Amino acid sequence: MARMSERTPWWRDAPPSRPRRVSGGIQIHTARGSVAQTWWSARFIEVLESLGVGGRLARGRTYARAGQTLDLRVEPGAVVARVQGTRPQPYRVRIGLRTYGKAEWTAVEQALADDAWYAAALLAGRMPPEIEQLFASLGLALFPASGHDLSMDCSCPDYAVPCKHLAAVFYVLAERFDADPFEILALRGRDRETLLANLRARRGGTAQAPDAPQATPLADLLDTFFVAGPSEASQLPPAPTPPDALLDQVPAFPIEVRGHRVVDLLRPAYRALGDG
Template sequence: MKRDFEFTDGFPPSKPREVKGGIRARSRRGAFAQTWWARRWIAVLEGFELGGRLQRARSYARRGQVVSILIEKGRVDAVVQGSRPDPYLVKLEIRTLPAEEWRKLAATLNREARFAAQLLAGEMPADVEEAFRQSGLSLFPTQQSDLRTSCSCPDWSNPCKHIAAVYYLLGEEFDRDPFLIFRLRGLDRDELVLLLARAAATAPAPPERGRPPRRVPDPLPTEASAFWQGSELPADVLGEVEAPPVAAALLARLGTFPFWRGRQPLVEAITPVYHAASARALEVFLGETGR
């Protein structure tokens, strides 16, 4: 028979009070995070060696014991219902990066065009941490002093299971919206976009490779029918045509709903359609299809 009671160090067994409308984790078993950046966030928590508290925290997150979460620059405020009538207040504070450090990072990111393209499309580049390191920064907390946590519960351990439950839910939310990590570090999505645009505008122009040879236009046809019907266009009139580097980029820039609990995110569901449409358009353009 399964016991529905939990033990808190130094306190008698207690059963958390049921919460209606709490934030339930999407993960019902196994790992909480899916993307590499969310896994990195969870790894910080699990690096604290909390032992059995992690299991109880996962249970809290999956039962919906977290009533609310508010994410602001440099801090997270949450309400978690425990075994007592009054819920506990949880606070996480993370060191934000000064404006000068963000400008330095934006210049580093703009050296790689794909970084800006992926970030603007709502994706986290796989090696973005390397760009942070090149700027002498870190995207995630690297030591316990970078992250200060507190809870109004009587448990002396820090982080306690209530803090850890919030941590797990944040990891799931980072899966859906990586820009929340930047917000915690002190920069909103719109501010990051503006910073990248400014860095691109002030970046030194690439060295000139020399002007292409001047192309002399063909003379006008002398026959009236050829003049009015036109002649065949050059093969390279539209330049190089290829699929966009990031699918559904404009849709991703619209952002996402906070703590969305749909079965599948819209961008994730529609991205295969964008890939298929791009491939089909290229086939038609290049004449590789009979239809």
């Protein structure tokens, strides 16, 4: 009979318990197969899978598909979320990634502004593969290369990193990245609005001075934009319209009558009606 000390600890043989059900959680849409649908979100999943945590990845996908993630927020340098597990209190999850400073983002924005194709692709919801080389040419990395580039923390008692709660957040995050590639740039420290404003300023030459007079938005001028001013031109009668002008606007008839176009046959009749 084996001694107690030689047996496998009871908590490693215990079957995984079911998490508490959640109403209104963030539920990923992929029911099976790969979660990441684009190459850029797959970069983060590759880092997760390279850590080799086995069954926790499968349970993390189950959590993500069941909507166990209560909320998720992408901030500069961190993804913060709450995941409901087996205990009444949801677990706090944080995934950290290094942000880039002002000088580094200045170099990135100038490189992006030099080729408007990058901004156009991002606005269309695509992350062009070439943007990864653009960051690399500046000595920067857009995506984490390994788990060492990330800091991961969860308030659950699981000893493994990443645990199933962290894995669930990775999968929810991948779907967020699929829908909006700007979230990846925000994680590195530059949100969508700031990035696009800086790109517009760089492509327009010099940025507008803070005390410069501000142009009135076109939306505020629509009520008066097409209103004629007090001039004699507004009192002029409208120019006469030829009675057969309508025939020049109708689509061409596909048939002819004895070699003549139908419009040409109707034109004398329209002119006669106008003279009357």
